[in-house]
Amino acid sequence: MSSNTKEENGKITEYMGKRVYDFMRWRKVAAAMSFVLVIASVIALAMNGLKLGLDFTGGTQIEVGYQNAPQIADVRSQLQQAGYEGAEVVRFGSDSELLIKLPPEVAQKQTQQNARDAEATNSIGDKVVGVLRQGSDGRVDLRRVEMVGPKIGEELRDDGGLGMLFALAVVMAYVALRFQYKFAIGAVVALIHDVIIVLGFFAILQLDFDLTVLAAVLAVIGYSINDTIVVYDRIRENFRKVRQAEPAEVINISMSQTLSRTFMTSFTTLLVLWALQFFGGELIHNFSLALIVGVIIGTFSSVYVAANTLMAMNISKEDLMPPVKEGADLDEMP
Amino acid sequence: MNRFPLWKYILILIIVGLGLLYASPNLYRPDPAVQISGQSSALKIDQNVLSEAQKALDDAGIAYFGGEVQDKSVLLRLKSIEEQLPAKRAIQEALGHSDYVVALNLAPTTPEWLSKLGASPMKLGLDLAGGVHFLMEVDTNSIVKTNMEGYVSDVKSKLRAAKARYRSVELENDREIVARFRSDELRTLGMRTLRSEFPTLQLTEAGGGSNLEIRATLADQEIKQLEDYAVTQNLTTLRNRVNELGVAEPIVQRQGRNRIVVELPGVQDTAEAKRIIGKTANLEYRMEARQDALVTNKEYFEFRNEQERAAYGGAWLERKLIISGERVTDARVGYDESGFPQVNITLDSRGGELMHRATWKNVGRRMGTLFVESRFTPETQVDAEGNEVTVQVRTDDKKIISLATVQSPLGRQFRTTGLGSPAEAQELALLLRSGALAAPMYFVEERVIGPSLGADNIKVGVTSVQIGLAAVVLCMLIFYRVFGLAANIALATNLILLVAVMSILGATLTLPGIAGMVLTIGMAVDANVLIFSRIREELRNGLPPQSAINAGFDNAYSAIVDANLTTLIVAVILYAIGSGPVQGFAVTLSIGILTSMFSAIMGTRALINLFYGGRRVQKLWI
Secondary structure (H helix, E strand, O other): OHHHEEEEOOEEEEEOOEEOOOHHHHHHHHHHHHHHHHHHHHHHHHHOOOEEOHHHHOEEEEEEEEOOOOOHHHHHHHHHHOOOOOOEEEEEOEEEEEEEEEOHHHHHHHHOOOOOOHHHHOOHHHHHHHHHHHOOOOOEEEEEEEEEOHHHHHHHHHHHHHHHHHHHHHHHHHHHHHOOHHHHHHHHHHHHHHHHHHHHHHHHHOOEEOHHHHHHHHHHHHHHHHHHHHHHHHHHHHHHHOOOOOHHHHHHHHHHHHHHHHHHHHHHHHHHHHHHHHHOOHHHHHHHHHHHHHHHHHHHHHHHHHHHHHHHOOOOHHHHOOOOOOHHHHHOOO | OOOOOHHHHHHHHHHHHHHHHHHHHHHOOOEEEEEEEEOOOOOOOOHHHHHHHHHHHHHHOOOEEEEEEOOOEEEEEEOOHHHHHHHHHHHHHHHOOOOEEEEEEEEOOOOHHHHHOOOOOOEEOHHHHOEEEEEEEEOHHHHHHHHHHHHHHHHHHHHHHOOOOOOEEEEEOOOEEEEEEOOHHHHHHHHHHHHHHOOOEEEEEEEEOOEEEEEEEEOHHHHHHHHHHHHHHHHHHHHHHHHHHOEOOOEEEEEOOOEEEEEEEOOOOHHHHHHHHOOOEEEEEEEEOOOOOOHHHEEEEEEOOHHHHHHHOEEEEEOOOOEEHHHEEEEEEEEOOOOOEEEEEEEOHHHHHHHHHHHOOOOOOEEEEEEEEEEEEEEEEEOOOOOEEEEEEEEEEEEEEEEEEOOOOOOOEEEEOOOOOHHHHHHHHHHHHHOOOOOOEEEEEEEEEOHHHHHHHHHHHHHHHHHHHHHHHHHHHHHHHHHHHHHHHHHHHHHHHHHHHHHHHOOEEOHHHHHHHHHHHHHHHHHHHHHHHHHHHHHHOOOOHHHHHHHHHHHHHHHHHHHHHHHHHHHHHHHHHOOOHHHHHHHHHHHHHHHHHHHHHHHHHHHHHHHHOOOOOOOOOO
């Protein structure tokens, strides 16, 4: 077995003809970095909070397309004159497209629906576009209207948080079952780390956090666990295979072996996410951004957080005996 | 080594072939079309209707092709999507509004042999097709209240009949009936009567001294049943209303305990849609009060029709209602022997029973039909914990739409005569038919996606899939050469299978769904990357090429399965807790994970085996 390894100064530098990088040498630095990022995110979340999108706060959002690009200030004053106080107007994607956000009270008025009441039946979108058409010399198209009652938003917020916790719990149970409880804790620490940093990213930059971004955060959980499992699978295998090696060395070997795969998968995933971000339009821009941040952080965390946690819990060979169904690996050794 | 038995290749070929077959309908772009169907199923839709519609289009100068008479409708395909609305208008005018519904539609152009195999294209979500989405909440409290109000008069009459004289019978908090008695004997008698007459009520004794009470509430299960009934009833009514709108493939679905989702693809006139859907109207039938009736037993209502209101003002009706609108199953315009318009009404069996009981000894008296509209106004209240909450406060507006003499005892089917004009009869029939909501509803969410935005979304979605796919394909070729080629073929197979499975399941494609597809592309190669880097490792360890391939696939297997299963778990949870966009994403992601496991493990292995298997290989192009 020892013919597989080369040592220098008592450290394994090569295993089965492949260079072994000393990942764990930087574990303290990496841990400090993770710690700083998480703390910064938590502070940002506590101070700024997430800029929750319409899905969660309730309210009204209208997207309009102009033939000729309008001045935002003009549009704002037109709306104000028509009695829409507190309307927020921003460009959306291109110069000729605007997103108008009306405060929640407008949505609330809309919910008092009555069949014969002409005031209410005319949809808010049509009314706003009517106002804008009067103030514009070209065509104004209504592209999208979203009106969400405040109660719905509140329920979504609760469901979203609950779903995230549930996902974490199920993943933890699965990993504990397939691997061992120390691995499960490591995986979940890595996941929480990723979720907090992605949320923190959105809190610091004050980007709109809507339902699609929540989906992205949950997808980050999916991606990051995927990555972590691949690394864990190797660690488990090597703990049984490589004898006379320190846990740190086993982890180093495993990381080095999976490095090219980790790099390749993250790279292809990032490629498609960039495609989504640049060509996917405004509606999924934040969705892809959340995933891009999540994939980068998730890749880092499966190397440094998940494995680091194992080290911190003094993972050892004994933790992985008796082998769980994986006897086949040993038989196939050359 | 590394050879598959023939049956495995054949199995893979069959699966890929089926995938191609069921994915192919998505290549055919649907034609814009108008669809004509009858207001009632009795109406015959035949060649005559088609030629009349075609004539109307000819007159309006709108190009069309391929008219087909289907089971209960006629379909006319149009050359351009802009002409859909003018075409609808022209045909509706030519055929008349009363008997026919003209709907905008997208007619699939799937070849017949494909449709016969059950293959059909994916449905497009609202964000891609354009249209409106409403979420409505059913006010279930009010149905309990209405129900309890009905019990109040029943309780009174039963108590009177049993000579259990009461001081008062009232409804408290909208859900509790309180009957007050002066003496213990009377209360005991009352208790016995109520217990035998109203098994659905839960009775408790309360109060003391000269104020002895019986408190009656509905059992929780009973309330749940009522709520379920109200939501289901509203669902049916909404479906009818949506049909009146003439929308192709609308979705009217229950969501959660008391909400209903309405999705109308392709609808542009949102105001009209909202007016028809949002009509929170109901009907009540009550007898006209006798001249000598006590004020506590009668109520004054105005006529809804302005002329009648000017002429008569209103009328006194009894407080007790016979039936309300949800018992009406059908209402049609007809004409009597002398050619006057009338409305023929059909009730459900329970309604017929109640109607008969109320009218058989009241022939000669007049019966009124009340039209009830509900209005919701938000009002801020302070709840038990001191938080400010907004509640929807409901006010009912009741007006008489018809007051007619009962000429004979009525049953399940009866008619209302004495209507001014055919148009009035038409409106009454429509209101009776579609105005029957068991409980009022209000809008809690509304989303409108313009058709141009939908088209844009499809465009950006397709572009990002293409670019993402191209980037990944190139990357894999550069890094893994021959093996990369195999992975790319597997990736293409994966996309085809994903589309096929989604088409077969009838899943709806949305923009987040496309994002899920793009993400699946990125992650689907992961399995292959795992396998290939493992093969490279084994080669480095000095294994001969054939054993390296074998060991690479075998050793990567557990990592692939574990990694994909955990991601799948997350996707399933996403689907379970999510709504709308989140679910669209979760569906494509889950299906993508499953299809990618097949294509990346089985598919790639088959290709590699085909290429390298069973021969001497010196060097692997990896």
